[in-house]
Amino acid sequence: MKNPIITLKNQPKISASYSVVGHLEKEGPLGNLFDEYSDNDKFGKDTWEKAESEMQLRAVKGAIKRSGLNEYEIDLLLAGDLLNQCVSSSYAITNFDIPYLGIYGACSTCAEGLGLGACLCDSKIIDSCCAVTSSHYCSSERQFRFPLEYGGQRTPTAQWTATGSGAFVIGNEGKTKVTEVLFGKAIDKGITDINNMGAAMAPSAIDTIVRYFTNSEHSPDYFDKIITGDLGFEGSEILKDLLLGNGIDITKNHMDCGLMLFDKEKQDVHAGGSGCGCSAVVMAADIIPKLESGELKNVLFLGTGALMSPMTLFQGGSIPAICHLVHLSSE
Numbered sequence: 001m002k003n004p005i006i007t008l009k010n011q012p013k014i015s016a017s018y019s020v021v022g023h024l025e026k027e028g029p030l031g032n033l034f035d036e037y038s039d040n041d042k043f044g045k046d047t048w049e050k051a052e053s054e055m056q057l058r059a060v061k062g063a064i065k066r067s068g069l070n071e072y073e074i075d076l077l078l079a080g081d082l083l084n085q086c087v088s089s090s091y092a093i094t095n096f097d098i099p100y101l102g103i104y105g106a107c108s109t110c111a112e113g114l115g116l117g118a119c120l121c122d123s124k125i126i127d128s129c130c131a132v133t134s135s136h137y138c139s140s141e142r143q144f145r146f147p148l149e150y151g152g153q154r155t156p157t158a159q160w161t162a163t164g165s166g167a168f169v170i171g172n173e174g175k176t177k178v179t180e181v182l183f184g185k186a187i188d189k190g191i192t193d194i195n196n197m198g199a200a201m202a203p204s205a206i207d208t209i210v211r212y213f214t215n216s217e218h219s220p221d222y223f224d225k226i227i228t229g230d231l232g233f234e235g236s237e238i239l240k241d242l243l244l245g246n247g248i249d250i251t252k253n254h255m256d257c258g259l260m261l262f263d264k265e266k267q268d269v270h271a272g273g274s275g276c277g278c279s280a281v282v283m284a285a286d287i288i289p290k291l292e293s294g295e296l297k298n299v300l301f302l303g304t305g306a307l308m309s310p311m312t313l314f315q316g317g318s319i320p321a322i323c324h325l326v327h328l329s330s331e
Contacts, residue, residue, distance in 0.1 A: 003215045006181040012121035013174030014114075014328070015069075015128075017284035018062030020055045022137070022163030024269075025281065028262045033285040034164075035062055041138065041163050048138035049088060052081065055165035055277075056092035056134045059284075063130060063167035074098050074169070075126035078117050080109040081134045081276050082161070083143055088134055098130075107201070107230050108184065109133040110166060110280040111303025111324040117170040118178035118326070128171030135275030137161045144194065144310055158195040159232045160269035162261055166280025168288070176291040180216075180327035184208045186307060188320040194313055197274055198235025201304040204321040205231065205239050208302060210246050212325055226250045226300045227287065228323075229279025230258030232272030235304070257282040279303055291330040299328045 019034045022041040026034060036058055038044075043054040056079065064071060077096060079089035080103040093100045105112040113131030120126050140161040170178070187207050191200040205228055213220065220226060231239055236256045243250060257279040258272035283301065290296040303326075308319040 004182055004211055005215050006119060008118060008122040008179055008181065010122045010124070011177040011179055012118045012170050013172065014168050014176040014178065014288060015171050015174035016063045016067035016169045017288045018059050018066055018167050019281040019284040020058045020165045021281050024267065025162060025164050025261060028267060030261060030282065030286055034281060035285070041136070048136050048142070049083065052088040052134050052136040052139050053092040055136070056089060056132055057095055059134070059165040059167035060092070060096065060130055060132050063169050067169040069128065069169065071096060071098065074128055074130050076101065076120065076129040078103055078113040078129060078131045079133065080104050080113065082106065082140050088139070105303065105322060105324065106305030106307055107274055107276055107278065108303035108305030108322055108324050109276045110229065110283060111301055111326050114168060114170070114178065114326050115181040115183060115324050119181060121170050128169065130167055130169050132165060132167035133276040133280045134165035135161050135163070135277035137163045140275060158270045159197055159230065159258060159272050159274035160262065161275035162273045162278035162281065164277035164281035166277065166284035168284065175330050176288055177329045178326060179329050182208060182212050182325040184323040184325070186320045186322050188318055190318045192313065192316070192318050194308070196234060197306045198232045199238060200306050200319040201231055201321040201323070202235040202238040202242070204323040205302055205304050206242050206246070208323040208325050209243060209248060213248055220248060220250045220253065223253055223298045223300045224296045225287070226254050226302070228254070228256045228302045228304055229282065230272065230274045231256050231304055232258040232274060233264070260286070291328055294330055297329065297331050301326045301328060
């Protein structure tokens with residue numbers, strides 16, 4: 001069977017990243033690292049959906065400015081979010097005179113955008129692009145669960161959708177290289193509990209990690225960090241336990257964006273963070289800067305996403321999931 005890992009010969013680089021978050025994220029462990037935040041999560045808008053679009057707009061503008069490029073030098077925008085028809089992205093992108101591809105991978109969208117953008121730049125089809133994604137707690141709750149006014153009680157395995165947007169400019173300049181990409185397969189293990197995304201997504205992460213280390217010359221110890229986003233507490237424990245059964249030990253260097261974004265002891269987020277914006281803001285504000293400074297040399301980033309629809313769940317359907325892998329290096 002052909003090696004599924006895409007090795008990027010020209011090693012495109014992430015030249016800039018930018019993060020925009022809500023108040024709860026600002027109050028978390030990484031709060032001082034984010035570029036912008038809003039005290040009331042509305043970002044000056046009158047609806048949660050418009051607020052999410054505003055986050056994406058600010059993230060893209062910030063990343064492009066930080067990269068030193070002008071808007072006309074960006075060949076393509078790759079954007080996605082959790083809402084139906086990716087409306088948050090579509091409205092945000094109307095503010096730019098740049099070709100746009102809408103992408104959807106649920107919480108895996110950040111890794112999907114980075115992987116697709118890097119592949120396009122590596123092939124020289126384009127010279128540069130910007131990958132952006134977002135989620136908003138209030139808009140996501142309204143679509144996937146209940147309006148906030150309902151006051152529904154959350155189960156212990158439920159995760160908290162992050163309010164945030166992260167953008168990344170990919171091109172020929174920068175210190176952080178994208179060296180490998182492995183796109184995931186849709187995996188369905190029959191999980192039907194919408195309040196346990198970690199259990200639904202963990203099998204897809206296991207499949208991608210096993211395929212990677214089966215075909216790679218690297219071992220888990222080669223990486224400073226193996227970062228998933230976002231399995232939360234429940235999914236992370238399932239991942240590590242079942243990988244040990246496959247002879248793969250990531251217990252020493254595994255981190256999950258859903259666990260990094262919030263403080264479990266001080267913030268009532270139950271099983272941790274989730275949403276398109278969760279891994280995006282953690283990668284943009286914390287991991288990419290550490291790669292640029294040389295504090296981290298090699299990072300394996302695995303974006304996990306639950307590919308369900310509220311309608312299919314109402315019909316008794318299960319939750320397929322996917323996990324995309326991106327190898328980032330500053331060596």
